[in-house]
Amino acid sequence: MNEERIRLCNQKPMFSSGKYILYWMQTYRRFDSNHAFAYAASLAKKQNKELIVYEGLRCDYPWNSERLHKFILEGMYDNQTRADELGVNYWPFVESKTNPARGILKEIAKDAVAIITDDFPCFIIPKQIEKLSKKINCPLIAVDSNSLLPFSRFDRSVSAARILRIWIHKEFLKGMPKFTKPKWKKEDLLGLNGNTKPPAGFGLPKNLNSFLQTFDFKNEVPPAKGVKGGRNEALKILKSFVTKKLQTYETGRSEPNRPEITATSGLSPYLHFGHIGIEEIFHSVLEVTSKGKWNPERMSHQKPGDREHFYSESSSANHFLDELITWRDIGYLFFWKDKPNNINLENLPDWVKSNFKKHKSDTREHLYTLEQFESANTHDELWNAAQTELVKTGRMHNYMRMLWGKKVIEWTKTYEEAFQILEHLNNKYAYDGRNPNSYTGILWCFGLFDRPWFPERNVFGNVRFMSSDSTKKKFKMKSYLEYIGELRGNSDSLFP
Structure with a gap:
């Protein structure tokens, strides 16, 4: 195991009297090609302990929706199948109205010699790791994969x-x-699967679609057609x-x-x-x-x-x-x-902040509300197409995503409002939202990782500017716009 990937999150002794090594699978939701799982397995062998893999899914995470829940659960079903193939003691826990998750991780941590988890640097993961590290009596080790x-x-x-x-x-x-082990064999993990049973309430729902209908998600976003996790x-x-x-x-x-x-x-x-x-x-x-x-x-x-x-x-x-x-x-x-x-515009370079301070009072030719943006109701057909693709499919073509972000900056009262709208729309609808690259992609639209551009423009100053007119000149948009029309249920081309 590469020691450069390991971070000790608390200073607790390793208790040899514990029953098992617990791998808390949070973000690297797989067994193969996974440094964290490999480290947990090697530690279990070294300590001559059972290996338990815990993967949980709460229902109160930010921007929760049926779209995201189903995608994650489909991955958990695959993990159950793979765990059975490998003989791994896999404990999936899925929260529901009648099966709350509160305190469940702390409970199963009581018998752990050590807990291994994924060192993901974004969203709710860092806070969850920090919070658990203070509540348990064994080492919590995060692994960078x-x-x-x-x-x-x-x-x-x-x-x-x-x-x-x-x-x-x-x-x-x-x-x-x-590199870590690309694919495990059952014989690689012999001796790590004991007889310890999970507490009541663990396991995956037998009927995924019926189970999802029991939730009242904060965000009403259905799964995208044809997308499977x-x-x-x-x-x-x-x-x-x-x-x-x-x-x-x-x-x-x-x-x-x-x-x-x-x-x-x-x-x-x-x-x-x-x-x-x-x-x-x-x-x-x-x-x-x-x-x-x-x-x-x-x-x-x-x-x-x-x-x-x-x-x-x-x-x-x-x-x-x-x-x-x-x-x-x-x-x-x-x-x-x-x-x-909390990511916000304070994370931008000084030259961008100076630009925005100078241009914050510039007149905006168009102004739209969150509701208008969310419903793809602007004057710009390309922007509306990009937003429609995001809502309907949970993805957006990368070039269109850049144009999409730039236009929201141009059509909102303040830069802060633009950021909040982009964060909300991206994290609510995109399958790959709530990610470091989601945030830095949004901040790129404001000038992060970029250089000053000339001439200086209204609203943007020296931050890179993009327009729908130049996009139409650069690319042949007919096929893309016809595709968006089909997503809307309109087989006619949107292209004039």
Whole structure:
């Protein structure tokens, strides 16, 4: 196990009299390719203790909805199947009106020698870890499975992707990071499955759809048609992407289109909920592009920071891996080093704050309320299309997401109101919301990780500006807008 990934969250002695090592599965919701599970298994073997895996789902989390609940539960069903295959003692707990979750983790922690959990730096996870660490009498150890490289290697967050790209490439050239076990076999975990039974109330509902109908979710967001959560689905999507779309990623990813046509992976929700890991995506991409012959020596040793050639001889693979590693890591590292409890515009660079202070009283040509934004009721057909895609499918094409964010800044009374609206809409509807990259993606629209742009403009100042007119000139939008029309139940093209 790579010690760089381990963080002790409290100073409690390890009690050899405990019954088991408890893995509290929070964000890396899978068994294979999971550093936290691997560490829990190795510790259980070392201590000669039983291994228990606890995965819980409360119903009071922020932005809760049937959409998110179903996606998570579908992953839990896959985990139950995999646990049965491996002989792992898996304790899923799903809160309901008649089966409250309050105090359940503290109860099962009483018999733990140690608790291992996922060191995710965003949303409610850091506070949950801190809170539990103060209530238990055994060590709580958090394991970083967020990226290919342990984040403890980096002294600070960065202001631009080009800086982090060089850092990452140099770390790779020092030596490949230690990857975790990609796929477990039952014999690997022999002796770790004892006879300890969970308290009453554990287990998964027999009928998922009927169970979901018993909830009164705060947010009425139905599951998106055709979207399924879980590890099995994630692996299917990965295979389809690397065999059918990867080769056109460099040239085709920015073009808004139907998801079956657009050269994007569609893996973001599955990464967010931990149904798939970054290491297995990395290996799958390089195995396909090098016909199974890839090894670390094939990386470019000439120029760290070279986005076009570093990982592979395939330019499309390099572009995809740069998004997967550099651009994903920059958001995670932003949270990892600073761990801000409440993200807001105070997290922006000083040059952006100065711009906004200068332009806060600028006249806005259009102003919309949250309700108008949420119902896709603006004067701009492209913005309305992007919002419709988000509401109907739980996703949004990445280029359209940038335009979507920029326009909300332009059409609200204050920058603070714009941020609150973007946070709410993204976290309520997007499967991959409530994530470090969700927040840094929104803040990018305000200037984070970017540079000043000229000429200076109304409302934005020197923050990058985007327009629907330029988007229409840059891309052929007909197919995308026809797709959005179909989502609305209108087969006619939206394109004039």
